Amino acid sequence: MRFSMLPVFALLLPLAEIAGFVIVGRAVGLAATLALVVLGFVLGSFLLRRQGISILRRMSAEGRSGTMPGRELLNPAMNVIAALLFIIPGFLSDILAILLLIPQVRNLLWRSIAKRFVVVDPGSRGFSSSSRPDFQSRSGKPGDSKVVDLDEEDYHRQPNGKSPWSRKRLGD
Template identity: 50%
Template sequence: MRFFLVPLLLIGWPLAEIAGFVLVGKALGLWATLGLVIGTAVLGAILLRNQGTQILRQISTESRDGRAPGRALIDGAMIVVAGIMLLLPGFITDIIGLALFIPFVRSLIWSVIGRRIVVVRSPRSKSYQYESPRPSPEANKTGPVVDLDEQDYHRDPDPSSPWTGPKSREP
């Protein structure tokens, strides 16, 4: 039954957007309709940039504090979807995009899907640990570090090497 909804959505959504263009175009006129479409795209880009940086800071803060940033990740995903919806031409996508930028709507969506989302961190993963790197025990098995001066590691070119043959002629 769900497979039937996908083609219906793929056909119905563009038709609904076209109908929205026609209705808004009749009510406001051509130039105002085009101005609204371009304005919402610019607004979407601005909101995506501002809200996106705020969400990235929130994710970073939660990760640094050792908490799983599940809610912040979902908020970030919804903001990206909202920005894409506003960038797409159409009034239905603009309404959905603007709604997703409202924190209350995102909280409502989180309350519905939040129980189903689980952020898992593997025991070997260091995703949420911000510690100074420690050398592994295997690193010391290679031997001590030898500090050499420039004349100690300088060597002359090998005359038998094909790369050190006669210099190429200059034009």
Template identity: 40%
Template structure:
């Protein structure tokens, strides 16, 4: 929790310092153009990568595989989108890095080596005979057993 609070304070300070240094080096308008260009490039990459991840997720679910990597990719793309909304070079750099599939794969592998997945499903599914399920809950009446109201 301490590191999170420190990060909330330090990130804007670092972003402002980088803005100032880049602005002094290349000027105001090129600096603003870089920030806007990074946001536009990020938007295009997010759309492309997001659609790709949705296709992979659909394929994993239909094949009956655990979509762990696909879900992790989706979360990292969402984090990249959040970071692209924040103005600044450091957050844009991290966001654009998260949009690259090799970087996401490396992060996933390093995190997956520390996590153990346990299948905790306890439900069992029983396939019933369709003919038996049709007769279940049906009461067959003869003509003499039926009385209109």
């Protein structure tokens, strides 16, 4: 979704949820509507507790290691998203949550999301370890550190007199 559509979506979703409350309330009554909302919250809390935050930590760890999160992480991640959608009061978010629990919908989402994953090699961050052969990191392996050691002749800074951020005052 484009970011320019985000404010429109953020405005229309609550209005659609309110309309859903009105429609369901007229069809089944106030008590049943409130019971459905509470049931959705309880179901979402149960799903979130079952999956927990551990799946988000696993996905983050795989992303940091440079591997693409696989399908085995997709199912628990979709459960977490569905749980959060169930916790949000409203029937449209509950319908989206139910759709996320269907395996065929998950497969469709995986096919569309997997194309957009970009895996970056964690070793190519633009920094390199020292090329001196005598350099060793704390682990004892040469070139194992991500520290760049610069000497005075490697880096020096000369002030730019034309810069507006130089030490000149405005009246000078």
